[in-house]
Amino acid sequence: MEKILIEVKHLHKDYKTEDVVTSVLRDINLTIASGEFVSIMGPSGSGKSTLMHILGFLDRPTSGDYLFEGINMLEFEDDTLAAIRNERIGFVFQSFNLLPRTTVLDNVKLPLLYSRKSRDEQAAVKALESVGLAHRMNYFTNQISGGEKQRAAIARALVNNPSVIFADEPTGNLDSRSGKAVMDILQTLNEQGHTIILVTHEMDTARHGKRLVRLKDGQIVGDSAIPDRIRAHDGVELQKTK
Amino acid sequence: MKEFFESFRLAVGALLSRKGRSFLTILGIVIGVAGVIIIVALGAGAQSLVLSQITNLGTNLLGILPGKSNETGPPAAVFGVQVTTLTAADAAAIADKNRAPHVMAVAAFARGNVTAVWRDSSVDTNFSATQASFPRVQNVSVEQGRFFDEREERVGAPVIVLGSEVADELFGGSPAIGEVVKIKQLPFQVIGVMKKQGSIAFENQDDQVFIPLTVGQRQILGINHLQFIRLKVDDAANLQSTRGDVEQILREQHGILDSDNDDFSVRDLADAINVLTSITDGLRLFLVAMAGIALVVGGIGIMNIMLVTVAERTREIGLRKSLGATKGNIRNQFLFESGTVTLAGGFVGIIFGSLVSYAVALVARRLGYEWAFIISPLSIIMAVGVSILTGIVFGLYPAFKAAKLDPIEALRYE
Numbered sequence: 001m002e003k004i005l006i007e008v009k010h011l012h013k014d015y016k017t018e019d020v021v022t023s024v025l026r027d028i029n030l031t032i033a034s035g036e037f038v039s040i041m042g043p044s045g046s047g048k049s050t051l052m053h054i055l056g057f058l059d060r061p062t063s064g065d066y067l068f069e070g071i072n073m074l075e076f077e078d079d080t081l082a083a084i085r086n087e088r089i090g091f092v093f094q095s096f097n098l099l100p101r102t103t104v105l106d107n108v109k110l111p112l113l114y115s116r117k118s119r120d121e122q123a124a125v126k127a128l129e130s131v132g133l134a135h136r137m138n139y140f141t142n143q144i145s146g147g148e149k150q151r152a153a154i155a156r157a158l159v160n161n162p163s164v165i166f167a168d169e170p171t172g173n174l175d176s177r178s179g180k181a182v183m184d185i186l187q188t189l190n191e192q193g194h195t196i197i198l199v200t201h202e203m204d205t206a207r208h209g210k211r212l213v214r215l216k217d218g219q220i221v222g223d224s225a226i227p228d229r230i231r232a233h234d235g236v237e238l239q240k241t242k
Numbered sequence: 243m244k245e246f247f248e249s250f251r252l253a254v255g256a257l258l259s260r261k262g263r264s265f266l267t268i269l270g271i272v273i274g275v276a277g278v279i280i281i282v283a284l285g286a287g288a289q290s291l292v293l294s295q296i297t298n299l300g301t302n303l304l305g306i307l308p309g310k311s312n313e314t315g316p317p318a319a320v321f322g323v324q325v326t327t328l329t330a331a332d333a334a335a336i337a338d339k340n341r342a343p344h345v346m347a348v349a350a351f352a353r354g355n356v357t358a359v360w361r362d363s364s365v366d367t368n369f370s371a372t373q374a375s376f377p378r379v380q381n382v383s384v385e386q387g388r389f390f391d392e393r394e395e396r397v398g399a400p401v402i403v404l405g406s407e408v409a410d411e412l413f414g415g416s417p418a419i420g421e422v423v424k425i426k427q428l429p430f431q432v433i434g435v436m437k438k439q440g441s442i443a444f445e446n447q448d449d450q451v452f453i454p455l456t457v458g459q460r461q462i463l464g465i466n467h468l469q470f471i472r473l474k475v476d477d478a479a480n481l482q483s484t485r486g487d488v489e490q491i492l493r494e495q496h497g498i499l500d501s502d503n504d505d506f507s508v509r510d511l512a513d514a515i516n517v518l519t520s521i522t523d524g525l526r527l528f529l530v531a532m533a534g535i536a537l538v539v540g541g542i543g544i545m546n547i548m549l550v551t552v553a554e555r556t557r558e559i560g561l562r563k564s565l566g567a568t569k570g571n572i573r574n575q576f577l578f579e580s581g582t583v584t585l586a587g588g589f590v591g592i593i594f595g596s597l598v599s600y601a602v603a604l605v606a607r608r609l610g611y612e613w614a615f616i617i618s619p620l621s622i623i624m625a626v627g628v629s630i631l632t633g634i635v636f637g638l639y640p641a642f643k644a645a646k647l648d649p650i651e652a653l654r655y656e
Binding site: 053059078079082085086093097099101110111114115156 | 561649
């Protein structure tokens with residue numbers, strides 16, 4: 001058994017507006033081991049994005065425990081959480097979120113700016129190589145295609161060699177071919193040992209993972225392994241990193 | 243340190259990527275800083291000019307003005323008050339060697355504006371009705387002919403000495419000596435033309451004519467009093483004792499017992515310099531305050547544009563936070579950007595202000611003034627400091643606003 005990376009117990013999240021309290025997550029219990037590829041699937045409004053934000057230290061739960069690598073993270077200050085995000089977490093967003101008027105390389109280097117460890121440009125170049133985008137590193141972000149943008153965003157998530165990569169609808173803004181390429185990269189990264197947590201509302205995307213967690217109305221309604229026979233393997237072999 | 247350089251690189255990049263907007267943003271700062279540089283430079287130039295002109299007069303002069311005024315304030319005549327207590331008899335009393343032993347020469351003045359006419363040409367000019375001692379008192383000399391003498395002064399001879407500019411305008415190149423110039427229909431014979439002197443204390447010394455005191459007082463001005471008396475002391479060391487002598491003489495002349503009731507004031511050049519410096523300093527302070535207001539307005543412009551920038555880049559802020567940027571990182575980034583904007587504005591302002599000051603100095607020198615081009619290092623250091631400070635002070639609010647953004651909200655922002 002792999003070591004436990006994420007352990008969530010009785011997690012609740014409420015949003016308060018004026019006098020109405022909306023319960024977004026209710027009694028979530030979830031354990032994710034290092035090296036897994038988990039797809040969190042649910043319709044919009046099911047709370048999957050909120051769960052991802054909490055797991056990624058962008059948000060705090062209303063109640064419950066969250067152990068990350070065995071340590072309760074909820075007691076930490078904002079700045080400590082920022083440092084953990086920087087070193088242990090990589091985010092991939094639906095809308096890429098690359099800086100405009102900036103080169104691909106500078107975008108990938110961005111997390112290094114906030115890092116306490118000193119890494120040089122080589123880390124960024126290596127990350128770009130691992131997603132097959134090294135030849136585009138001096139292009140500006142408005143000069144590359146959507147698929148390439150998402151690959152640049154994955155390289156950015158990889159640059160600090162994080163413990164886990166969160167991907168929030170990473171194929172949502174892509175055509176199906178580019179989408180497949182992006183999912184293949186995520187699968188390859190998983191095969192290389194990276195833990196990946198994917199949030200999506202599409203089964204087609206979700207079945208690239210090894211485990212499926214279904215969310216509905218803020219509660220987990222299903223948690224099972226994805227059998228190999230239905231698991232998507234598009235077979236486009238990417239160049240493996242050295 | 244790494245963050246510092248990277249922040250600087252990012253800030254410069256962000257500025258260059260929006261050149262038009264960046265230029266408009268810094269314009270207020272450019273104007274403010276250029277204003278400060280120009281005002282300080284012109285103030286220093288003008289002051290050096292006036293001081294050099296005054297010291298050219300000679301440092302052992304005393305001036306006597308009618309009416310009491312305090313040491314550094316302007317004389318009563320500046321406010322249009324006519325004081326008629328100073329007379330030619332006073333000047334004669336001061337010239338008495340027994341009463342004021344260190345006085346070398348005394349000249350009394352009554353002045354006005356007239357039109358001098360020669361044949362078909364005429365010129366509006368100032369006239370000084372004065373005494374034969376004038377050239378000795380004021381270190382001036384005659385270029386052609388001679389100044390009028392004591393006999394001519396005593397009898398009120400109709401003679402006139404022209405300033406060099408008046409002679410040029412009336413006679414062109416032709417000889418002026420011996421010709422008859424009319425003032426208020428009265429004929430005056432030209433007996434001399436003064437040497438060119440330039441301006442002293444903003445007054446063109448070459449644009450005036452000189453006639454004997456009594457003629458000017460009675461026939462042209464129709465008065466009996468004087469506007470001022472100037473006297474030369476044998477040595478600067480005796481200036482203060484002579485000042486006391488002169489005050490004593492005048493009190494006796496006017497029957498004054500208590501110095502509080504003085505109806506005259508005695509000034510030396512140090513006083514004159516003090517008056518001018520206090521006036522120009524006051525003016526400069528006022529102008530620097532105006533430039534300061536321009537900087538504040540420029541700073542508010544910066545704040546405005548930074549708020550727009552923060553709103554525009556909300557997603558970027560969210561992204562940076564998700565990548566591990568702390569509140570401090572975000573705050574510093576925006577402070578750095580506004581500081582860089584205003585620093586750039588400061589540099590442009592310094593260059594622009596220096597060029598304008600230099601141009602003014604060039605023009606002034608061409609016009610014959612001894613104008614010094616002075617850009618003090620202090621004003622440059624101040625300009626740079628103030629511009630960075632403006633950026634940081636007015637960038638604080640937008641920067642804190644950016645730092646406070648909730649990363650999830652920011653990432654969702656459209």
